[in-house]
Amino acid sequence: MRKPELLVPAGSLEVLKIAVIFGADAVYIGGDAFGLRAKAKNFSRADMEEGIAFAHACGVKVYVTVNILAHNYDLEGVKEYLRELGELQPDALIIADPGIFTYAAEICPEIERHISTQANNTNYATYLFWHRLGAKRVVAARELSLKEIKEIREHIPEDMEIEAFVHGAMCISYSGRCLLSNYLVGRDANQGACTHPCRWKYAIVEETRPGEYMPLYENERGTYIFNSRDLCMVEHLDDIFDAGIDSLKIEGRMKTALYVATVARTYRKAIDDYLESPKKYQENMSWYQEQIVGCTYRKFTTGFFYGKPDADAQIYDNNTYVKEYTYLGYIEDTDSRGYARITQRNKFSVGETIEVMKPDGTNEKVRVLGIFTEEGEGRESAPHPKEVLYVNLGIPVKKYDILRRQE
Numbered sequence: 001m002r003k004p005e006l007l008v009p010a011g012s013l014e015v016l017k018i019a020v021i022f023g024a025d026a027v028y029i030g031g032d033a034f035g036l037r038a039k040a041k042n043f044s045r046a047d048m049e050e051g052i053a054f055a056h057a058c059g060v061k062v063y064v065t066v067n068i069l070a071h072n073y074d075l076e077g078v079k080e081y082l083r084e085l086g087e088l089q090p091d092a093l094i095i096a097d098p099g100i101f102t103y104a105a106e107i108c109p110e111i112e113r114h115i116s117t118q119a120n121n122t123n124y125a126t127y128l129f130w131h132r133l134g135a136k137r138v139v140a141a142r143e144l145s146l147k148e149i150k151e152i153r154e155h156i157p158e159d160m161e162i163e164a165f166v167h168g169a170m171c172i173s174y175s176g177r178c179l180l181s182n183y184l185v186g187r188d189a190n191q192g193a194c195t196h197p198c199r200w201k202y203a204i205v206e207e208t209r210p211g212e213y214m215p216l217y218e219n220e221r222g223t224y225i226f227n228s229r230d231l232c233m234v235e236h237l238d239d240i241f242d243a244g245i246d247s248l249k250i251e252g253r254m255k256t257a258l259y260v261a262t263v264a265r266t267y268r269k270a271i272d273d274y275l276e277s278p279k280k281y282q283e284n285m286s287w288y289q290e291q292i293v294g295c296t297y298r299k300f301t302t303g304f305f306y307g308k309p310d311a312d313a314q315i316y317d318n319n320t321y322v323k324e325y326t327y328l329g330y331i332e333d334t335d336s337r338g339y340a341r342i343t344q345r346n347k348f349s350v351g352e353t354i355e356v357m358k359p360d361g362t363n364e365k366v367r368v369l370g371i372f373t374e375e376g377e378g379r380e381s382a383p384h385p386k387e388v389l390y391v392n393l394g395i396p397v398k399k400y401d402i403l404r405r406q407e
Helices: 013-021 045-057 072-088 098-107 124-132 146-155 180-185 234-243 257-276 278-283 285-292
Strands: 005-009 026-030 061-066 092-095 112-115 137-139 161-168 203-205 213-215 230-232 247-250 325-330 340-343 353-357 363-367 370-373 388-392 402-406
Touching (some): 013 257, 061 072, 146 161
Parallel strands (some): 061 092, 092 112, 161 247
């Protein structure tokens, strides 16, 4: 049995550290340019250097996305960026464009090259093509079934790796290659600037009645005909293992630390349980199901892993998020009194009951006994996002524990 890695997204240095502490085997990040999440906070060179050092000290790998589809005007900047990455030495580069792939081989050949899902990798001949050119890993197109992935595994060299998305947002477009954003607002999804117009609400207009907009009702909120539910395969790791996938990828470089911690922790335990005993994995299924909903998500689907969804498993539904917990912050340190220092993300108050979410899989309900500013001033509540506060939780806590409130 191939032991798969758990690959977790990080949109900032803070989230990278959370991902590492909560169970990632590897994280993938983007720099200030040439990645497909231009709206994420992303990493400056200094943050990338610190993040790589932090991850490596914990035995965790770091992959950097350079996965735009480049135009002529991108190429000189790409070459300079690759030279910088050669100095920083991440473990791999995630690339979609053959030109960028060629430059990476010339400029930083010692860094592994992984082929992004953006390259539409749907068959074993494509995998073999990239392998001959020096790619270590190829990310499967999201349109593939587990049966197809298993067939690819059977036709490629043993040392070539398959990476596949197992959790997170899905895209209406083929392997994420979309023209909607560029057409509607002039922002190119394939250059990292997607405005997600697939999530917008649409109506139709009959040709002879211009200006008369008619909604297509799927529910009381209207229609979201391009929207997809979120992928979730935590209940199907037996089939994932059987397919021979080497890296289980979580989507979400624009997600919060709470989302990353929740998903990383749940999949970490599920993978470890399955490796220990498939029976233990089945016995703990209810725990995975309970925990995976501890962050904001859409309804779940298994995507295309079991073939094209039929009418009873339609994945295009609505854009409604389910939110069962609110992220309050993570513990950055504790002082001599044992109070937790946090940079507050959402409002909470003295006397409220909140939860401390720990990397080991436990959640502890606590009552907020006190909130204090950096100057020691007491507060009844914490209404101002990004304010640094000290919180008396009445129990011992550790750095990187997450604070959340159940809704």
